[in-house]
Amino acid sequence: MTDTGPRAARPFEPSEIELERRAYRRARGRRSVLISAVSTVVFAAVIWLVLVNSPGWARVRETFFDPQVAIASFPRVLEGLWLNVQVLVFATIGVAILSTLLAVARTLRGAVFTPLRLLAAGYTDLFRGIPVLLVLYLIGFGIPALGLTGRVPAQVWGTVALVLCYSAYVSEVLRAGMEAVHPSQRLAARSLGLSHAGTLRLIVMPQAVRKVTPALMNDFVSLMKDVGLISVLGAVDAVRAAQIEVATSFNFTPYVVAGLCFVILAWPFIRITDAVSARAQRREQVGGVV
Structure with a gap:
């Protein structure tokens, strides 16, 4: 016999507030990943420009990075x-x-x-x-x-x-x-x-x-x-x-x-x-x- 009264087990359903919190966390997570990727690319580009434009880069490239x-x-x-x-x-x-x-x-x-x-x-x-x-x-x-x-x-x-x-x-x-x-x-x-x-x-x-x-x-x-x-x-x-x-x-x-x-x-x-x-x-x- 199945209990169909109010005491019957029901699947857990998050509240509207919890759903909003999860959506906010996902949005913040995507934003953090985007900011991290952009900042990493910018930092790498700056380092590369500093190295390439340094006076001794041609000699260093020939001495240390010869394919x-x-x-x-x-x-x-x-x-x-x-x-x-x-x-x-x-x-x-x-x-x-x-x-x-x-x-x-x-x-x-x-x-x-x-x-x-x-x-x-x-x-x-x-x-x-x-x-x-x-x-x-x-x-x-x-x-x-x-x-x-x-x-x-x-x-x-x-x-x-x-x-x-x-x-x-x-x-x-x-x-x-x-x-x-x-x-x-x-x-x-x-x-x-x-x-x-x-x-x-x-x-x-x-x-x-x-x-x-x-x-x-x-x-x-x-x-x-x-x-x-x-x-x-x-x-x-x-x-x-x-x-x-x-x-x-x-x-x-x-x-x-x-x-x-x-x-x-x-x-x-x-x-x-x-x-x-x-x-x-x-x-x-x-x-x-x-």
Whole structure:
């Protein structure tokens, strides 16, 4: 039997005031997009006119933006970029493992774990204070000079140096995320019979990573750029390949080609970072939009 009285469920219909508000917001949104597009075009046009009319533009265009040199150097730079991608993959895996261990060590409770906490704190302080370039020199040239190993490719030492440096940064980001998880989550998990390791793995770490995902993505993009520093150790990556092409052609266009390759490589991850940040912001502001 169907209830046809006034208490029957009816589909939601917005009021006239709400419809007017939505129409106003759409109009303002279209206006904002139009103003943004026009202002961007005007700004780009002004910058272009300033560059083109500058006294040295002809020389700069010939030295940095030669299409023929760019086409000739692109295959060699792209081949070197593949080495950067390989280093990035292995460095990311190493950073993820080492930084997690450091973050867990710094959050261990109890006096018995004091040496581990001090060791992890000293590690992060040391490698956050030393520039990445110096660590590359110390690892890439210092360890082979000891004669403890045979001939090891330069990109291997570069990967080790990047892992050591970025693990210090990422571990602090993870530690901040772990400490942002409310203590009641740990207590509830332990009361249900989970061990300390199980609590970290199933309760704390998933929430911590979700809280600091934008910061982790930014560190990944920064690591993606710094893999180009392995060229100082002699590895023929995109930067070193561009340098070789510059020495051959006496033209700086290969550097621009290498820079554009890194931008193209990083751009998807930058957009993903923005999307993740916007999604987290919308999730936190649910029901609070004025």
